Amino acid sequence: ESILSQIRSFEYSQKNAVLVSVAALGVGGMLVYWLRSRDKIKTIEMGDGWWGSGERPLKGKEDESIRPFKIETSDKEIEDLHRRLEQARYAPQLEGAAFHYGFNSSYLQKVVAYWRNQFDWRKQVKVLNKYPHFQTTIEGIDIHFIHVKPSYIPHGRAVQPLLMVHGWPGSFYEFYKIIPLLTEPARHGLNEGDTVFEVICPSIPGYGFSEAPHQKGFDTIATARIFHKLMNRLGFKEYYLQGGDWGSRITMNMAQMLPQSVKGLHLNLVFVSRQGLRRMISVMLGAYVPWLVGLTREDVRRTYPFIQKNIYELLRESGYLHIQATKPDTAGCGLNDSPVGLAAYILEKFSTWTDKSFLHKDDGGLESKYSLDELLTNVMIYWVTSSIVSSMRFYKENISKDPGLTADARVGVYVPTGIAAFPQELVHTPRVWAKEIFKNIITYSYMPRGGHFAAFEEPKLLAQDIMHFVRKVEQL
């Protein structure tokens, strides 16, 4: 009997042990689930804003009409430009400097000669007007956008709305080559499945033909909200988003703000905060055992040597960011008054951010990937709208605050995400690091060539990746 009772007590204590551990697991599991689901439900608050001059009018509803818009120019505008180009003063460059000190002034003189004598702004304005433009007032400022619908819809295919957002120093014009590939893929040799898009490319407030905010504090979250309101006003409830540079952060914020409206988010640049002990360890280990920390061979090739590529080169290329994030009105003043200065400042980015090796070339390699006409058209958009200063203020409004404390730093992105990683992008973000914020990566592609201005430089590659991503999302 004593043996039996011993057995019983042993069983009893075992049962206890099992019960307790199961209970603990259960509670623990529920806790983890609860914590993670709290995470899931978190979105960025939409909020509201007013960016017009003076006080917000208390009475009356905002004018929600969508007005057609056409870009115009005048003899006066062109003559003023020509006069400034003719009177430009250059500083001779150092011997053997290529593009290491910035834009080479000998090559700049060639560009300006072309600009003065061959570039035809009236013709380019016609090119710009080939897509339908509109303006509408949101939160007190006029928002400019182009809206391109497919000219014909093949039988049985759905048309997906796609919002594409540019960055700095770009504009809506960067998308002009990729738009036909997305609205009429078959005609351009891209029979990538069933999707055909209608494309909306707005100008970020303060850029190009969108009015600049008159109040302080206009950041990517405000932009995201305004673009949601825009899509809503156009009658869209669900849509795809695509972005690089600032467009990447704006569309990311849009997905964090209103995930139910975002069918998919496609990015050609990923903003991931670089802090954290775990990241540092991952970086250090990644050099020797990349597979252990989830890095692929291509990741390693693009990320290492780490100090060289991610710290030294980044420091070398971020002077503009530092001055624009602190003194935009000073930095932009001369550029709004000297078209030659403006061209040098902007085109330097189109050189270095397309391919870092272009630094060694006397002509910055610009014409190997772009035509002077398209480069200068983008510069002209900044010039004729006098928007360089307001475009730079965007840096101060977004960067001044501690990056770890902003609302979007703590919210994950749960919408289906597609990432196109271009080899010459300024900074490479491996999939395993992107996953920390983007919880639902559907496609991640190592692109074979191309740099920061993907839509401008490699429209076909980008279009193919967007279609590949959307096809997968539609199949979900």
Place this chain on the structure above:
Amino acid sequence: SLAGIMLLEVFLLLGTVIIYFLLSKKKEETLPFKEGWWGKGQKPDTEEDTTIWPFKVETTEEELSDLFRRLDQARFTEPLENSCFHYGTNSVYLRKVVSYWKNQFNWKKQVEVLNKYPQFKTKIQGIDIHFVHIKPPRLPEGQSAKPLLMVHGWPGSFYEFYKIIPLLTDPASHGLSDEHVFEVICPSIPGYGFSEAPHKKDFNSVSAASIFYELMLRLGFNEFYAQGGDWGWLICTNLAQIAPNHMKGLHLNLASVTNMGFVHLLSVLLGRYLPGLFGFQDEDVKRMFPFLKKGLYRILLESGYAHIQATKPDTVGCGLNDSPVGLAAYILEKFSTWTDTEFRDLEDGGLERKFNLDDLLTNIMIYWVSGCIVSSMRFYKENLQKGIGTQKHERLTVQVPTGIASFPHEVMHTPQAWAQKKYTNIVSFHFMPRGGHFAALEEPELLAEDILQFVGKVEKEQLWRKK
């Protein structure tokens, strides 16, 4: 065994300490003179022409009408509501400045002002070096004029010294003691103002110091004093490291420390609570803490220009060389914020509280008429491109008798405790009662008095003889 482990640990500790001391012992070597040739193309075989010829600033009607045309066609961008000077130079105030520039500022008259002191040029290492050379109008019985080299910085020029020069060459007429009277030499750094810009890469502060050393020798000075702030601080420091036997004394109104180490970090973290431990005085604590606000954030907020100039000078300077209004905005912002960071809260940047528009615009005109903004910015790249604290001369000390005038509104404060690690022979260190970065232009009397008392100390102790 435990004893064995403990012994090992003691050895490791001792070893670390010894290595630390060995490595941290600052070398007392001199900095070698930097040879160079900065002219266009190949260096010719002929001997360099060492003549010194007189120079006068000139202007033409064409220059003036071109300037006015550009001022007339200036395009401004409205500032954000209530932004004052927080986003940079406020364009509403800038418009007022431009209006004064067009309608009241008289460049011809200012050229005459510039020419009131004798100016010269001479070719050194392939480029023309411009300098002002003022001898005292009268000398007391039995005294000889002491040569004083004064070096400007960015975005300043030799013109910054025009108010202080008479206080040093003729102190008696200005209510100061005439125990020491100076003949002053203010050169323009190559690439600034009327000094030719180097045509080759790599022209850094040591190159400038070497050129100025040759200048002083060419002028016949075997012993001299040197004074500087901003880049002038670094160039004069390098000069003291190249030619300590020729420099009687070094006076600085800026004394940055670029070789920061663990001790500095510790003193930043704990210095507020244990100032005595780190050698901080009350005034040091007052000026440095809270460190995040007065040190780190201020540096980050105010160093954007240095970052872009140290990486892409040709890009950022391009528009400024083409738009006088852009140039003015860029330069005036520094004269505002570096005089007092609180001026950022003012709609007019507080500029006319400490300076008059004629002086400010004359300085800007020097950059404009000489077209030197780009070359002036390249100096940042040549000095900073490898990073701060990485150059050889930054690890060498200075043994020349040094005097430091520490102005309260300088962008960042360097306590004597830090400065004396580099400047091992500090003879005087004073907290000035008021003034900012552009000390010579803003507070010439205060600076002159400090220079005079410093020289007095050096001469009295014949300190420069003790080596």
